[in-house]
Amino acid sequence: MSVVATSMSFENTDKVEVLVSIEDAVAQQMALHVEKRRLWFPNDLMPADAELDAAHDGELARIREAARGLPDTARVAIALNLLTEEGLPHFHRLIASHLSNSGPWRDWNNLWTAEEDRHGCALRDYVRDARLFDMGALEKLQYRYIEAGFNPEWEEDPYRLLAYTSLQEKATQFSHANTGRLCAPIEAMGQRVLAHLAGDESRHYQFYRAVFGAVLAQDPNRALVSLLKVALNFAMPGHAIGGYDDMSEVVRRAGIFCARQYQEIVEELLAYWKIGSLTGLSTIGQQAQEKLMKIPARLARMADFQDAKSTVRDFGFDFIYGRSVRI
Structure with a gap:
């Protein structure tokens, strides 16, 4: 049985007891995940074995030459994708502290962390071998991000963590997949690496989506309140990265990830969890339900507003040697 943190509020202690009650479902979802996945490793994509021959060196030279043509938006x-993936230590800590460091939750956290750890490794191997950046400048950003920490205001609420991961895994899938599409016509290996990451994020999304669904079935009123708090204030984990606002604005303007994609994610989850058709709710639950169902329209208005007010501007980043990105 999971250990409940004694520092939690009584309400959150009750929520952890709900998590204990669905541990069998967590174990089942984890088994399903393992059954569906195809385990891969960074060296499968960008091999660096000591006995590689000259043909491999030629392939690296080809990748490097083709990558010169990648636009600065990509x-x-x-x-941003790489820096976000390198924030993995923060998320392992958050999952362990908000859920449990024993039983199926611990097993999932360890498995998820092992899979996610390959993402930063694979993407870093690619950008290093393709010579995409001023790596010293990028490494300083990464160091400062890890040093600054990622401490969302979830008030030790485990439901909020599960709601957030459901949204965030899908958002990260969008970001990797759409970035890969930008790369594909110019340098195919970048798209291949990002497709592997996106595939993992999709499977992780399916796990968290199913587990939060189990929470909703057990404790719908409080789950809806937690979901509402997260959905209204969602921010990608990299928001603590120096220069994040400018990077995310470039990503938005390039159509890689913006309010419209987030709207799509919210709509998909509201439909999957059948939020609009839940009955027997308390007054607080009904209020949260009504507000949740209005979020997609709010996001559509936000996207329209952002598009209408956007004018072409220049962005500069040290990791691309201060070049101007005009978009």
Whole structure:
């Protein structure tokens, strides 16, 4: 049985007890995940074995030459994706502290972390071998991000963590997949690496979506309130990265990830969890339900507003040697 943190509020302690009650479902979802996945490793994509021959060196030279043609919008997106993936230590800590460090939750956290750890490794191997960045500048950003931490205001609420990961895994899938599409016509290996990452994010999304669904079935009123708090204030984990606002604005303007994609994610989850048709709710639950169902329209208005007010501007980033990105 999971250990409940004694520092939690009584309400959150009750929520952890709900998590204990669905541990069998967590174990089942984890088994399903393992059954569906195809385990891969960074060296499968960008091999660096000691006995590689001259043909491999020629392939690296080809990748490097083709990558020269990648637009800086794609480079900014790749940098943001990589920095976000390198924030993995923060998320392992958050999952362990908000859920449990024993039983199926611990097993999932360890498995998820092992799979996610390959993402930063694979993407870093690619950007290093393709020579995409001023790596010293990028490494300083990464160091400062890890040093600054990622401490969302979830008030030790485990439901909020599960709601957030459901949204965030899908958002990251969008970001990797759409960045890969920018790369594909110019340098195919970048798209291949990002497709592997996006595939993992899709499967992780399916796990968290199913588990939060189990929470909704057990404790719908409080789950809806937690979901509402997260959905209204969602921010990608990299928002603590220096220069994040400018990087995310380039990504938005390039159509890689913006309010419209987030709207699509919210709509998909509201439909999957059948939020609009839940019955027997308390007054607080009904209020949260009504507000949740209005979020997609709000996001559509936000996207329209952002598009209408956007004018072409220049962005500069040290990791691409201060070049101007005009978009």
